[in-house]
Amino acid sequence: MIETWRWFGPNDPVTLADIRQAGATGIVTALHSLPNGTVWPVEQIAAHRDMIAAAGLTWDVVESVPVHEDIKRAAPGWEDKADAWAQSIRNLAACGIGTVCYNFMPLLDWTRTDLTYPLSDGALCLRYDAVDAAVFDIHILARDGADADHRPEIVTHAADRFAKMTKPECEALTRTIIAGLPGAEESFDLDSFRSHLALYADIDATRLRANLAAFLQRVVPVAEEVGVRLGIHPDDPPFPIFGLPRVASTAEDLDHVVHMVESPANGLTFCTGSLGVRADNDLPAMLRHFGEHVNFLHLRATLREEDGISFHEAPHLLGNVDMVAVCKAALAAESAQGRKLPFRPDHGHMLAYDQRVDSTPGYPYIGRLRGLAELRGVLHTLDWLQRAE
Known part of the structure; x- marks a missing residue:
């Protein structure tokens, strides 16, 4: 090869x-x-x-x-x-x-919530955390109907985590998700991401496949x-x-x-x-x-x-x-x-x-x-x- x-x-x-x-x-x-x-x-x-x-x-x-x-x-x-x-x-x-x-x-060609997640051996890696994704989706992005797209226990944990997060922590999570990861083809701020997301409101998997x-x-x-x-x-x-x-x-x-x-x-x-x-x-x-x-x-x-x-x-x-x-x-x-x-x-x-x-x-x-x-x-x-x- x-x-x-x-x-x-x-x-x-x-x-x-x-x-x-x-x-x-x-x-x-x-x-x-x-x-x-x-x-x-x-x-x-x-x-x-x-x-x-x-x-x-x-x-x-x-x-x-x-x-x-x-x-x-x-x-x-x-x-x-x-x-x-x-x-x-x-x-x-x-x-x-x-x-x-x-x-x-x-919109997002690959997505993570943490770019420097520490492992037990001291190495740092990329991570996708379901609770952090829900924090962003439900509480920061505030997308209509977002609660229904996450499991009930994830929604509960997300609410608890968001209540303890500082503004800089919320901003850092937002940047990680939508500001463009290495090699990403698009980059957004929160407002532009919301406006672009709205353009997909009527596009489901069947239509995207077509x-x-x-x-x-x-x-x-x-x-x-x-x-x-x-x-x-x-x-x-x-x-x-x-x-x-x-x-x-x-x-x-x-x-x-x-x-x-x-x-x-x-x-x-x-x-x-x-x-x-x-x-x-x-x-x-x-x-x-x-x-x-x-x-x-x-x-x-x-x-x-x-x-x-x-x-x-x-x-x-x-x-x-x-x-x-x-x-x-x-x-x-x-x-x-x-x-x-x-x-x-x-x-x-x-x-x-x-x-x-x-x-x-x-x-x-x-x-x-x-x-x-x-x-x-x-x-x-x-x-x-x-x-x-």
């Missing part, structure tokens, strides 16, 4: 030289400076690619070409924005970049024509939040996606951390079933907490993800496709030195280095065993 590493560009505290020393050969990145809906110019793509190549690496995966909110809502004029998205795909292909990750999550199908029917033929493989990223977390619907959270959802347009260009980003939050997702079985459609993998583990909703990022080989079985299924998918599949470690813990330097939450150097090394060991062992049989 192709070892890749997410890089946020020249301002990323983890440099391309650091990544090369980690042993990865491929880069996962994007033109983060361009607004959503903008056509990515060939010149800027080529300059970014050449910067990566000068460091002895290759730009293997784009993560992500953002899908404009007007497309997700099928707002008037969404077709023009979809055509602009497709033109970016053409331009990426012209620069030799053939795999594009994207997501179809409304909007995704319409988008794919428009852009997949272009991707197929120019030889680009697309991979939708699963919802993170994989359940509705703040009244927003989800369409890529379960095996049933992914089955809908791959059959919306029958094409090798219409595929999946298989993220074990996102999908692993749900106890009803059997990840090895899903990967075996969808193997021919997988174009990119995020290999990480999450640990479900006692309430069954909260979770935090676990070490790559622990948590609720059977990573050895997942890696075995990934190698089988790769063999069946007859090509190397790119994967990357994801959401590493802040370990030791990471906590003393400028580290991006979820994307520290040492934490991901540990994850990549562990995954490399598993994959090499499985590959050796397969060749020895």
Whole structure:
């Protein structure tokens, strides 16, 4: 498999030289400076690619070409924005970049409530706490009907917690949820989030799925024509939040996606951390079933907490993800496709030195280095065993 590493560009505290020393050969990145809906110019793509190549690496995966909110809502004029998205795909292909990750999550492309949750060993990790999410939804955002979307005991705990929170604590929680996490495609303040949320008032999962199908029917033929493989990223977390619907959270959802347009260009980003939050997702079985459609993998583990909703990022080989079985299924998918599949470690813990330097939450150097090394060991062992049989 192709070892890749997410890089946020020249301002990323983890440099391309650091990544090369980690042993990865491929880069996962994007033109983060361009607004959503903008056509990515060939010149800027080529300059970014050449910067990566000068460091002895290759730009293997784009993560992500953002899908404009007007497309997700099928707002008037969404077709023009979809055509602009497709033109970016053409331009990426012209620069030799053939795999594009994207997501179809409304407004928030991934959500956590704590970016520095302390673990017993002193490491810091990302966490989604169901009570904190309810505090924000019910008491800070004050969304109509929010109480009904949370379990009664969560609502009670949220009321108790909110009563004890200071204004700075409320502001910090709000920033964490809506101000844009690393790699996020949108950023809001509270008022703008409320106004954008209102635009989704009449959009349920059925309608959002129809909007995704319409988008794919428009852009997949272009991707197929120019030889680009697309991979939708699963919802993170994989359940509705703040009244927003989800369409890529379960095996049933992914089955809908791959059959919306029958094409090798219409595929999946298989993220074990996102999908692993749900106890009803059997990840090895899903990967075996969808193997021919997988174009990119995020290999990480999450640990479900006692309430069954909260979770935090676990070490790559622990948590609720059977990573050895997942890696075995990934190698089988790769063999069946007859090509190397790119994967990357994801959401590493802040370990030791990471906590003393400028580290991006979820994307520290040492934490991901540990994850990549562990995954490399598993994959090499499985590959050796397969060749020895």
